[in-house]
Amino acid sequence: MNFTISPKPPFDFQKMMKRLTVTGKTHVLKLSYDFTQYEKIVRIEHVFCYVKVNTNGSVEKPLLSCEVIPLDGEISEAKAKMKIQQLFSTELDLSSLYDHFSDHEQLGSVLSRFKGLKLLTETDLFEAIIKIIIGQQVNLTFAGTLTERLIKLAGKEVGVGGDVFQIFPSPESTAKLTYEDLRQMQFSQRKAEYIIDLARMITDGQLDLEALWNKSDEEILQKLLPIRGIGKWTIECLLIFGMGRPDILPAADIGLRNAVRNVWKLQEKPTEEDVRLLAEDWQPWRTYITYYLWESLNQTPEVVDHT
DNA sequence: CACCAGGCAAACC
DNA sequence: GGTTTGCATGGT
Numbered sequence: 001m002n003f004t005i006s007p008k009p010p011f012d013f014q015k016m017m018k019r020l021t022v023t024g025k026t027h028v029l030k031l032s033y034d035f036t037q038y039e040k041i042v043r044i045e046h047v048f049c050y051v052k053v054n055t056n057g058s059v060e061k062p063l064l065s066c067e068v069i070p071l072d073g074e075i076s077e078a079k080a081k082m083k084i085q086q087l088f089s090t091e092l093d094l095s096s097l098y099d100h101f102s103d104h105e106q107l108g109s110v111l112s113r114f115k116g117l118k119l120l121t122e123t124d125l126f127e128a129i130i131k132i133i134i135g136q137q138v139n140l141t142f143a144g145t146l147t148e149r150l151i152k153l154a155g156k157e158v159g160v161g162g163d164v165f166q167i168f169p170s171p172e173s174t175a176k177l178t179y180e181d182l183r184q185m186q187f188s189q190r191k192a193e194y195i196i197d198l199a200r201m202i203t204d205g206q207l208d209l210e211a212l213w214n215k216s217d218e219e220i221l222q223k224l225l226p227i228r229g230i231g232k233w234t235i236e237c238l239l240i241f242g243m244g245r246p247d248i249l250p251a252a253d254i255g256l257r258n259a260v261r262n263v264w265k266l267q268e269k270p271t272e273e274d275v276r277l278l279a280e281d282w283q284p285w286r287t288y289i290t291y292y293l294w295e296s297l298n299q300t301p302e303v304v305d306h307t
Numbered sequence: 308c309a310c311c312a313g314g315c316a317a318a319c320c
Numbered sequence: 321g322g323t324t325t326g327c328a329t330g331g332t
Contacts (some may be wrong), residue, residue: 130314139312140331188328231315249316255313294313 001077003065004056007090010098011062012116013055016088018282019117022298027147028155030168041165042123042159047073048167050160053084059116064088071158089118089244097285106263107289113299114292121244124273126202127168128242132234133194134187149185150195153177174199194229201227206263217245240287249286251275 004040017035020026029040042051050069057063069082085091098115100108122128124233130150135143154169154177174196182192201207207227217239224230224238231251236250250256260278270278282289 134313135313137312137314138328139330142312142328145330185327188326190327194315229315233314237313250313253313254311258313290313297313 001067001069001080003081005064005066005081005085005088005090007062007064007088007118008093009060009062010094010116011063011118011169012059013064013088015114015117016120019295019298020120027144027151028168030163030165035089039163039165040123041071041167042083044068044070044075045079047071047075048158049075049080051080051084052164053088064090069160071160083123086244087121087123089121092244092246092286093168094118094285095098097288101289106222110292110296111289114295117292117295119244119287121239121289122242124168125212125238126171126199126240129198129209129230129234129238130169130174130195130238132241133191133198133229135190135237136234146185146187150174150182153181154183162205171199171202175203190229197228198230198235213243217248238292243285247286248283249276249279249282250292251279253290255297256290259297263293263296266288 014035017031017038020029020031025253029038031038036055038051038053040051042049048071050067050071052067056065066081066084067085068075068077096115098111101111104111105218122131131143131147134146134150138146151166151168154173154194156167156169156173157164159165167264177196177199179189179192179196182195184191187195195233198207202209212223215223220239221232221235224289225232233250235251236248236253239245239248240250252275257269257272260266260275264270264278279286279289
């Protein structure tokens, strides 16, 4: 099926695609070289679908051309459209964010530089949380390597129109791995346990990630925090990259603290509490300001030394 | 060689 | 309560 979506402007599809390549490997999705096309196998209502999204139009008058081919079942066009709208944050209106901070001393230039960059969420909550756990504490390139190895170990491949697409491992295939399988791929013992035990909780029916969609940020925190390997940062990242929630502040995040130090020209790295206080007036857009500050690290990776 | 990476749990006071 | 330590590895 084919349809179009008109995202609320400003919407900069190419900025969103470029970001995927900066922070590591793109893994299971394919991007065209000019960043105008996205392709991935996406599970929509339990049906695997080939999804292709092309950009037309401009940042101020954006238009997305979408092609969806269900591979192992049937879905309605309305469901497919809703999924893509959610993935690309098309219905979110960021204009009040830009208006409110346009004259802000530190944030004004950051926001204008990334204007139109919206969250591109992960297509699946299990995929999201596993990638986030892998990313705990290690640099993003190493995390990317580990993610790729997990996909090779437990993922699937499917051919569509003569092209081969990888599908991220399911909870079922991940639950069948042994800790030793991941240890051999240079996962730490503990990270191997976190990942496989989480997959087994899902296949055992102890945890239903999809049930999180209609819970509040705080309820999700309470629900996931007791699970081994899932701390506050991991949940905050799930709320951001898995669910696209707009007002999350991962104040302890090392990258955010480095970015705040750069942008505010602080002599020392701010503490979690410093960031929390500074971000009081970022509400209700704390996710987006965090996201843009993270993005600023990719463009000016050196931490300014004021000593 | 030291130290840091978009943390976390367990073991300590 | 809060604070310290080990974890695996790659980049700088």
